[in-house]
Amino acid sequence: MPRQRDVHAQRELLSNATWQVLADDGLPGLTLRAVAERAGCTTGLVMHAFPTKKALLLHARDLLYERTAVRADAAEAACSSAPDALAAVLGQAVDLPHGHHEESRVWVGFLAAALADEDLAERHRAANRSFLARVRRLVAACRPEWTDERLELATKSLVALVEGMNVLAAADPRTYPARLQQAALAEALAVFTPPGRSGGDKRSG
Amino acid sequence: MPRQRDVHAQRELLSNATWQVLADDGLPGLTLRAVAERAGCTTGLVMHAFPTKKALLLHARDLLYERTAVRADAAEAACSSAPDALAAVLGQAVDLPHGHHEESRVWVGFLAAALADEDLAERHRAANRSFLARVRRLVAACRPEWTDERLELATKSLVALVEGMNVLAAADPRTYPARLQQAALAEALAVFTPPGRSGGDKRSG
DNA sequence: GCGTTACCGTAGCATCTGTTACGCTTCCGG
DNA sequence: CCGGAAGCGTAACAGATGCTACGGTAACGC
Numbered sequence: 001m002p003r004q005r006d007v008h009a010q011r012e013l014l015s016n017a018t019w020q021v022l023a024d025d026g027l028p029g030l031t032l033r034a035v036a037e038r039a040g041c042t043t044g045l046v047m048h049a050f051p052t053k054k055a056l057l058l059h060a061r062d063l064l065y066e067r068t069a070v071r072a073d074a075a076e077a078a079c080s081s082a083p084d085a086l087a088a089v090l091g092q093a094v095d096l097p098h099g100h101h102e103e104s105r106v107w108v109g110f111l112a113a114a115l116a117d118e119d120l121a122e123r124h125r126a127a128n129r130s131f132l133a134r135v136r137r138l139v140a141a142c143r144p145e146w147t148d149e150r151l152e153l154a155t156k157s158l159v160a161l162v163e164g165m166n167v168l169a170a171a172d173p174r175t176y177p178a179r180l181q182q183a184a185l186a187e188a189l190a191v192f193t194p195p196g197r198s199g200g201d202k203r204s205g
Numbered sequence: 206m207p208r209q210r211d212v213h214a215q216r217e218l219l220s221n222a223t224w225q226v227l228a229d230d231g232l233p234g235l236t237l238r239a240v241a242e243r244a245g246c247t248t249g250l251v252m253h254a255f256p257t258k259k260a261l262l263l264h265a266r267d268l269l270y271e272r273t274a275v276r277a278d279a280a281e282a283a284c285s286s287a288p289d290a291l292a293a294v295l296g297q298a299v300d301l302p303h304g305h306h307e308e309s310r311v312w313v314g315f316l317a318a319a320l321a322d323e324d325l326a327e328r329h330r331a332a333n334r335s336f337l338a339r340v341r342r343l344v345a346a347c348r349p350e351w352t353d354e355r356l357e358l359a360t361k362s363l364v365a366l367v368e369g370m371n372v373l374a375a376a377d378p379r380t381y382p383a384r385l386q387q388a389a390l391a392e393a394l395a396v397f398t399p400p401g402r403s404g405g406d407k408r409s410g
Numbered sequence: 411g412c413g414t415t416a417c418c419g420t421a422g423c424a425t426c427t428g429t430t431a432c433g434c435t436t437c438c439g440g
Numbered sequence: 441c442c443g444g445a446a447g448c449g450t451a452a453c454a455g456a457t458g459c460t461a462c463g464g465t466a467a468c469g470c
Contacts, residue, residue, distance in 0.1 A: 047430080
């Protein structure tokens with residue numbers, strides 16, 4: 001057996017390059033050649049690591065979901081109470097001050113691609129539903145007395161607020177700075193913070 | 206002077222075709238030939254009505270903004286009180302039961318295109334800021350005692366909720382049905398509805 | 411009615427796209 | 441220390457894309 005390279009590492013590298021191209025040049029600029037150039041290789045390697053461009057996109061999408069899930073797990077595990085965990089999970093989903101604010105651009109790119117590709121759309125839905133389930137579980141832990149209907153409404157409202165902030169900030173970061181996103185999230189979470197806690201700087205009024 | 210055609214009507218027709226292609230085939234399918242076929246003409250007419258593809262996109266984007274602004278004006282004018290107007294304006298911005306639910310897909314397409322084109326991004330920002338200003342004005346009318354900071358936070362939170370719902374529904378309409386969007390909006394607007402009113406969901410006529 | 415002139419469909423261009431075929435390079439096994 | 445197969449860069453392919461040049465066509469002024 002001659003030389004053998006780590007295919008998994010190659011795919012990860014190419015998926016990262018895909019994100020970078022998507023963040024910098026947008027969906028129209030997402031070309032196999034652009035990805036290859038970003039990854040420091042040629043299209044030959046890309047087509048050997050993935051059978052087709054669509055497979056590359058699906059892998060990059062899956063890897064993005066995987067990493068956000070890991071990040072959400074970590075944020076959740078670092079908290080002891082359910083309200084804290086809810087705030088942490090949603091807080092790391094919106095744009096962070098020093099963080100991955102390219103991620104929203106990548107997310108929008110994948111979303112636009114999903115509107116034209118059913119397989120990508122299925123991954124998108126699965127990822128969003130997974131996030132919804134996580135938030136719903138935490139919301140339910142905060143408000144066990146709520147009905148399912150109310151639970152679902154609150155969960156989807158929170159997620160819509162977070163994703164809306166992300167999407168709007170992707171195209172207009174100055175109008176939706178990270179500080180404002182966190183403040184809006186804190187206000188929306190005021191219902192779930194137990195009374196007497198100084199979790200967010202939100203005065204009830 | 207030989208025959209003369211209505212250039213304005215041609216551009217409008219082509220912009221409408223652009224929306225349809227964007228809604229059906231997504232951003233990758235938005236080609237001049239696809240637009241021409243949708244409009245029932247050839248690329249020749251497209252290139253005579255617009256100097257370039259980018260000009261077509263900009264015109265289609267502007268026309269989209271123009272129509273949503275007219276719709277928002279109408280919704281606002283049909284209401285007498287500020288809370289009603291706020292609910293009507295935001296209510297027609299989210300997905301309607303029998304409405305233009307393609308519009309969200311078109312919006313996402315333009316957004317993704319804007320991330321790769323600075324001119325489109327500028328139009329996007331202008332449109333969103335115009336919408337923000339409208340909502341802010343109505344929120345201020347509902348709560349005149351609020352500070353500018355609080356006003357801005359509430360306004361952007363409402364808009365983020367609405368756009369988040371739209372974006373999420375664009376890729377997963379079953380998880381975010383129109384009824385849920387309206388319910389979430391009604392809940393978010395509960396703070397602005399005057400006490401004693403039967404705060405049911407408001408439908409714009 | 412007819413000539414003129416703007417309109418616009420046709421066909422082609424250069425370029426870029428995803429994908430493929432081929433062959434050089436490289437490094438493991440013996 | 442070398443045979444040979446796997447890895448992957450090179451280059452070419454067919455098709456699509458934005459755009460252009462040209463010619464037919466149809467409508468207006470006379």
